[in-house]
Amino acid sequence: MKHARTIATLLVLLVLVALPFGLGHYGYYILATVMIYAIVALSLNVLIGMGGQISIGHAGFWALGAYGSALVVIKLGFPFLAGVLVGGLVAAIFGALVALPALRVQGHYLAIATLGFALFVQQVLFEWEGLTGGRQGLFVPRPSLFGYELQTDFSYYYVLLAVFLLLAWITGNFAGSHTGRSLMALKMSSVAAECCGIARPIHIIIAFTISAFFTGVSGALYGHLLGHLSTETFSLAVSLSFLTMAVIGGLHSRAGALLGGAYLALAPELLREFKDAQMVIYGITLILCVQFLPGGLISLVERVWTIRRPPRAAP
């Protein structure tokens, strides 16, 4: 059983490493976005899957990461990776702040609060012309490592893959840690968890902070991929598509986050002919997924996988 998991993980890694070969520049770009979206999906795994919280404001954290990194790289001459870290940290600080309403409200109200946050961030970035270039936007330098500019998205893809794997590893560690399990306990029964000595506020703040950090890192990486930032990139539609991909990929699995990222990167390519009807198709896919596949695409994969193994003895 444990063996099978390791083999599956290695296979996936092999595929991920081999994927860009034979593709062109556009293919590299698409693969790069898969990784960037997959990192956001990981962040929603932590927030929604483990923490039971909701956010339709993740475009706000994404924007903070993107602008935070771009600005320290452009204005302060930070190296690329340091910029990405700063982007993540800026988003994390706001994540901790957004957690505060989550301590009081849940469900729809929290959804609206996070939505308001994202709109606020977008508006402020747009208005603050001196810093963000307002309507003109901001030109962001290519990513570079140890003084070498990564000229193509081929090499950048591997950097993104490495970041995704690092964050996926951290997510796994967190899920098995006492703090992560306490967070999941609060989701299952906050009354029981609190009577076990587990304090709710700090855990909710941690969940939002980690989630915002991951999404900020992703936004920072995205800015350097695009080469140009404008506030339109961080609209409400983006927050909604993040939520959709995370649900469709699977909220309780790192491989699911990867599938979610692939879905969000590829679906627009495959559905291009449908033009404006795309949104309808996304909506229907999401509803079907919630109805018939609550574990996301990854649960389908797992189901096929388990058919081939003998079922576990019932208790």
Next chain:
Amino acid sequence: MPLLEIANLSLAFSGLRALANVSFDVEEGEIVGLIGPNGAGKSTLLNCISRLYQPDGGTIRFDGHDLGGRSAPEVAAMGIRRTFQNLELFREASVRENVALGLVYRYGSPLLAEFLALPGVRAKQRAALEDAERIVSECGLGEWAEARVAELPYGLQKLVELARALAGHPKLLLLDEPAAGMNREESTQVAETVRRLRDRDGITVLLIEHDMRVVMTVCERIVVLDHGEKIAEGSPAEIRRSPAVIKAYLGDELEDA
């Protein structure tokens, strides 16, 4: 000094008086029963002690400390653990995980170390797991350690709740109807377990129960609530004879005992 001192405790829910000036003490090492008709305020009192409810008036002192202003996790960490009348379990988790969650807060590590799963963190996780494992098997749940709690029969679920409470090494254990829904044999077992916890581990117990056979055999002192008021307090023999108690409550209940 009593382990638990409850003085003039009052709580009303939008006009409905659930607790009215209730006062009593629980001495260290005692087993005290809390009885009374449905809706008398017994569970409400337990919820006030574990800080799920904030009383409107009165004080609760535990181990000499005023519990006013403390949160539920804080009093849990002080050594007050409980079970629930209508089961509050981590239903999707295994029996082992339920018990482990009862004690993980005592094995905290810095968050950054947890992210990186540093060796110190792993050592603490192992220690917590061993601790949980020991309690699981002591409670006779070893066979079901891997089972998802939601799939277990009711009686075992109640046992998991007790095991989880014990995982916190409580000084004071609050049990809300531990024998509800059990047959004679099972409820006898519950009574024996409560006795053993006190005799062997020195745990003080405050116990709500409708099963008079359990209450009368296991409790050394009994407090009777009716409509949120304490109407009697005394030894099982005294409570049996109390006219007020017989009128309010025991008239029906003693017949089943």
